[in-house]
Structures are given as C-alpha cells and as structure tokens.
Amino acid sequence: MNAPNITVSVDEPQWNSKPAWKLPGWAEPIIVASILFGAMYMTRRRNYRIFGASPSNDGYLDRLDSQGSSDALLAHSSDSDCEYEVVSTSKHPPKLRKWLCCVLATPNTSRFRNNIHSRVLQRFPFLIEMFYWIINYAFYRMTSITSQKIFAETGIWNVAQSHGIAVLEAEEYSWLSFLFTLREREIQQWFMHGHQDALTVLNKAYALIHIPGTVGFICWYYYVAPSFDTFAVARRTMTLTNFCAFITFIFYPCMPPRLLPAEYGFLDTVRHDDAQSVWMSGKYVNTLAAMPSMHFGYAFCIGMTxxxxxxxxxxxxxRGESRKNTFWKMFYLAVGIGYPAFILTTIVATANHYFMDALVATCFVFFSFLCNKIFYVFIPLEDLMLYAIRADKPIPTTGDRFHERGGRI
Known part of the structure; x- marks a missing residue:
C-alpha cells in the first residue's frame, strides 16, 4: 500500500466565487461574549440581590445547605456520588466526598455565602459554566505546544502528514473501507465544479458556526433543560469528548486534507476564500489537529441532545416538563439530524477533515456519554478551589422555570 496509489491529477477550476462580506477581527469575540453574557443575564436568579438581604432566596439556599454543585460536575441530587453527610454539630461541618474507593473530607464553603463574589455567583450561576469552558479552551491551546515538544526530533509536520496520508489509505484500503463509499476529494470537487457559491457558504459556516454555535447551545440548554442533572450530562459528555480529542491531538497529530501536498487533490478553500475565523489564527492554534473532528463531535452531541x-x-x-406538540417534536428532530449532517458536509467539502475524523469523533461522543461521571473525581478539587478563593457554590438555576408557580420565573 503506497502513498502514490491515492494521489490524483485534479483539474482545478478557476476560483470565481468571492465572499460577499467579511467580519472584522473583533466581531467574532464580540458575538461569543454577547451570547455568554446574554445567557448569564437570562439565567440569573430572580429576586436575589447581590447587595442587601434576599430573605426568600436565602431560605432556598439554606434548605439546600448551599451544596448545589457549581459547574456541577454533578447536581445536588440525593443519589449522586457527591452527596455528603453531616459529620459534626458545628455550624459548618466538613463534607464527605466519595472519591474512588475512599471518602474524603473537604471544607464546607457555606461559611463564605455572604462574601461579595459568592453573592455575585449566586445571582449569576452561569458564570461558573463560563469559567469551566475557559479552562477547556486553555487546554486546547496547550495541545499544539505539547505535541510540538513530543515530536520535536522527528518533526511534527512530517509526522502529521504521514498520519493524514495513513487516514486516506485506511479509508480506501482497510477493512473499514465499506464505510467510506464517497471520497473527500470527490465531495470537494463537486462543489468546485459549478457550485462554488455554495462552497463559499460552507467556508463561512466552517469559520463562524463552530464556536458561536456550540457556545450558543450550552447557553440555550442551560436555560431550557428540565433539570440541571439533564444539562450536566450533556455538558460533561461534551467536556469528556474534548479531553479525549485533546489527548489524540497531542499524540496523533494529523494533517487536514487541505494541507496535504497538491498531488492528493485538495484545496484550502477557507483560506482561498479569505473566510477563516479569528479563532483559526494565532500562535497557539493547533493546525495539525484533524483527528478527530471536534466540529462534528460537538455537532453530533448537540444533535443527539x-x-x-x-x-x-x-x-x-x-418533573415539571410538559409534552411538546407535534410541530416542536418534528422541529427538534429535524435540527438534531440536519445540524450534524450540515457540519459533516462542511468539514469535508472545505477539506478540513476526513470522514474518518467524524467517525472517531462519533465514537468519542458515545464513549464520553457512557463514562461522563468520571468527572465526579474532581468534586473534592472543586471544593478546595472554592475554599481557597473563599466562595460558596452557587445553586444552578436550570429547571427553575419548570418548578416555580406558573411554570416560569
């Protein structure tokens, strides 16, 4: 099985399509920030005041002993692994956390309930979600540096290129070849010959939908999910999928089709169309992270949710959730299927990913869904972090609108 077997002679047509518009560099961060802070406001705790007494809400927090999980890594349910027991008669007894095969005692942060930053968090609990996704993004930024150091001697570019070629060979010659009846370059060439305007749309979609769309979904589902437990499963699944992908990025750098030598028949249409996102530039962007496709991994997770x-x-x-009518059932089903299908078409047509990347991302999503409770092991660390900054855990507001009188608050 030799690499020349998958090289082709491609008649590349003249690139005629021109972007109808281009966002300035500051626009995308403003869009994402607007989504996040808009969600922070929409999911605020009503009738809770940062300054002054909030008797009605303080009582609610007292009943929960201020132990709702912040990011939650899990929620405050009676059967969750994070549940603690009172072990003393002191005003702020330590919490007992089940951790692997032992039990750990961690500080009780409820003593910091009235600190100003605790009250800000109680008023805007979505701030915790924003904080944990910033950590996710920071870990992604580290993958490029770490991978370059690991493959410094052999040269990461050569390693990534060999991996990209290996993916193409696996799709065409391995026992899995029956799953890949279409070839990535065939998809791109179909768009290049007579459908370049559609390809321009896909170029923009690849650049602009991934991060704002995923952030928007997290914000939306935090608000509409019937309970925080349900939201937390989706969020933990996406987070674990992230870390599975990050590990793969580090130890299996893979060149996307658009960066392969010209004889493999791919064109970098996103940059050719000058449609790249501001998130695709910068010193720490990992351009050799094709395997798996997090564009599709996120889209698939969103679609299933x-x-x-x-x-x-x-x-x-x-509890409190109402049965949707036929229109909304069909609407969510259509978007749940259509969005991942659209993203799959986008990542392949723009030569940013292989079909195999999407398959591996799908497997990671299923694995992460089955194993999402692995994040429970970080609960004691969360307790210690909050104790160190003298902050109490905010109670999530997800599902409140279903449980209050009239169905909304």
Whole structure:
C-alpha cells in the first residue's frame, strides 16, 4: 500500500466565487461574549440581590445547605456520588466526598455565602459554566505546544502528514473501507465544479458556526433543560469528548486534507476564500489537529441532545416538563439530524477533515456519554478551589422555570 496509489491529477477550476462580506477581527469575540453574557443575564436568579438581604432566596439556599454543585460536575441530587453527610454539630461541618474507593473530607464553603463574589455567583450561576469552558479552551491551546515538544526530533509536520496520508489509505484500503463509499476529494470537487457559491457558504459556516454555535447551545440548554442533572450530562459528555480529542491531538497529530501536498487533490478553500475565523489564527492554534473532528463531535452531541429534548422517543418526562406538540417534536428532530449532517458536509467539502475524523469523533461522543461521571473525581478539587478563593457554590438555576408557580420565573 503506497502513498502514490491515492494521489490524483485534479483539474482545478478557476476560483470565481468571492465572499460577499467579511467580519472584522473583533466581531467574532464580540458575538461569543454577547451570547455568554446574554445567557448569564437570562439565567440569573430572580429576586436575589447581590447587595442587601434576599430573605426568600436565602431560605432556598439554606434548605439546600448551599451544596448545589457549581459547574456541577454533578447536581445536588440525593443519589449522586457527591452527596455528603453531616459529620459534626458545628455550624459548618466538613463534607464527605466519595472519591474512588475512599471518602474524603473537604471544607464546607457555606461559611463564605455572604462574601461579595459568592453573592455575585449566586445571582449569576452561569458564570461558573463560563469559567469551566475557559479552562477547556486553555487546554486546547496547550495541545499544539505539547505535541510540538513530543515530536520535536522527528518533526511534527512530517509526522502529521504521514498520519493524514495513513487516514486516506485506511479509508480506501482497510477493512473499514465499506464505510467510506464517497471520497473527500470527490465531495470537494463537486462543489468546485459549478457550485462554488455554495462552497463559499460552507467556508463561512466552517469559520463562524463552530464556536458561536456550540457556545450558543450550552447557553440555550442551560436555560431550557428540565433539570440541571439533564444539562450536566450533556455538558460533561461534551467536556469528556474534548479531553479525549485533546489527548489524540497531542499524540496523533494529523494533517487536514487541505494541507496535504497538491498531488492528493485538495484545496484550502477557507483560506482561498479569505473566510477563516479569528479563532483559526494565532500562535497557539493547533493546525495539525484533524483527528478527530471536534466540529462534528460537538455537532453530533448537540444533535443527539436536541433529539432527546424533543421527547419524541421518551415515554416519561421529567418533573415539571410538559409534552411538546407535534410541530416542536418534528422541529427538534429535524435540527438534531440536519445540524450534524450540515457540519459533516462542511468539514469535508472545505477539506478540513476526513470522514474518518467524524467517525472517531462519533465514537468519542458515545464513549464520553457512557463514562461522563468520571468527572465526579474532581468534586473534592472543586471544593478546595472554592475554599481557597473563599466562595460558596452557587445553586444552578436550570429547571427553575419548570418548578416555580406558573411554570416560569
């Protein structure tokens, strides 16, 4: 099996399509920030004041002993692994956390409930979600540096290129070849010959939908999910998928099709169209992270969550959740299927990913869903971090609108 077997002679047509518009560099961060801070406001705790007494809400927090999980890594349910027991008669007894095969005692942060930053968090609990996703993004930025150091002697570019060629060979010659009846270059060439305007749309979609769309989904689902437990499963699944991908990025750098030598028949249409995102530039962007496709991994996770949210395949609903009518069921089902399909078309047509990248991302999502509770091991660390900054854990507001009188607050 030799690399020349998958090289082709491609008649590249003249690139005629021109972007109709181009966002300035500051626009995308403003869009993402607007989504995040808009969600922070929408999910605020009503009738809770940062300055002054909030008797009604203080009582609510007292009943929960201020132990709702912040990021939650899990929620404050009676059967969760993070549940603690009172072990003394002191005003702020330590918490007992189940951790692997032992039990750890961690500080009780409720003593910091009235600190100003604690009250800000209680008023805007979505700030915790924003903080943990910033950590996710920071870990992604580290993958490029770490991978370059690991492959410094052999040369990361050569390693990534050999891995990219190996993916193409696996799709065409391995026992999995029956899954890949279409070839990536065939998809791109179809768009290049007579459908360049559509390809321009996909170039923009690749650059602009991934981060704002994913951030928007997290914000939206935090607000509409029937319970924080349900939201936390989706968020933990996406987070674990992230870390599975980050590990792969580090130890298996893979060149995207658009960066392969010209004889493999791919064109870097996003940069050719000058449609790249501001998030695709910078010193710490990992351009050799094709395997797996987090564009598709996120899209698939979002799609499955939307299908679950439709209630179409569920016989029972959560407390306070109402059965959706046929229109909304079909709407969520259509978007749940259509969004991942659109993203798959986008990443392949723009030569940013292989079909194999999407397959591996799908497997990571299923693995992460089954193993998402692994993040429970970080609960004691979360306790210590909050104790160190003298902050109390905010109670999530997800699901409140279902549980209050009239269904909304």
């Amino acid at each position: 939307l299908i679950y949210h439709s209630g179409l395949f569920r016989r029972t609903l959560e």
